[in-house]
Amino acid sequence: MKMLSFAALSVLVLGASALAAPPVHPPADNGCCCCDINKKRIDCDRSIPASECICPQVICPAGAPTFTHGTPPKATPPPTPLPTYKQCCCCNPNINSIVCSLRLVKDCICLAVMCPTDAKTIFIKPTGVPTAA
Secondary structure, three states, X not given: OHHHHHHHHHHHHHHHHHHHOOOOOOOOOOOEEEEEOOOOEEEXXXXXXXHHOOOOOOOOOOOOOEEEEOOOOOXXXXXXXXXXXXXXXXXXXXXXXXXXXXXXXXXXXXXXOOOOOOOEEEEEOOOOOOOOO
């Protein structure tokens, strides 16, 4: 009788401890999460699928932090766009000509003046910045 009650008591204690231990849930990305009892934390490896995850049967301390590794690199921001140049043609009433030059798209602003119908078009080539010799 004593042996039977001891066996029943030990089954109840083991069952209660198994119920009291919080299960380790994998993160939303299906990584393999196991308790690392040496480091007292939950290690999640995202390079191992949860379906192939094999963990030792240990109980992590309550409130153990979760450490995730095997994470993909963070997304890099898109490159800044290069400035866009276009041919900007404006009337220059001082010389009665349409003057065209390459400018940034946002910098092409012309005065509201009318050129004569027979005005010549002058194309100005961009020159390099002079350097000190």
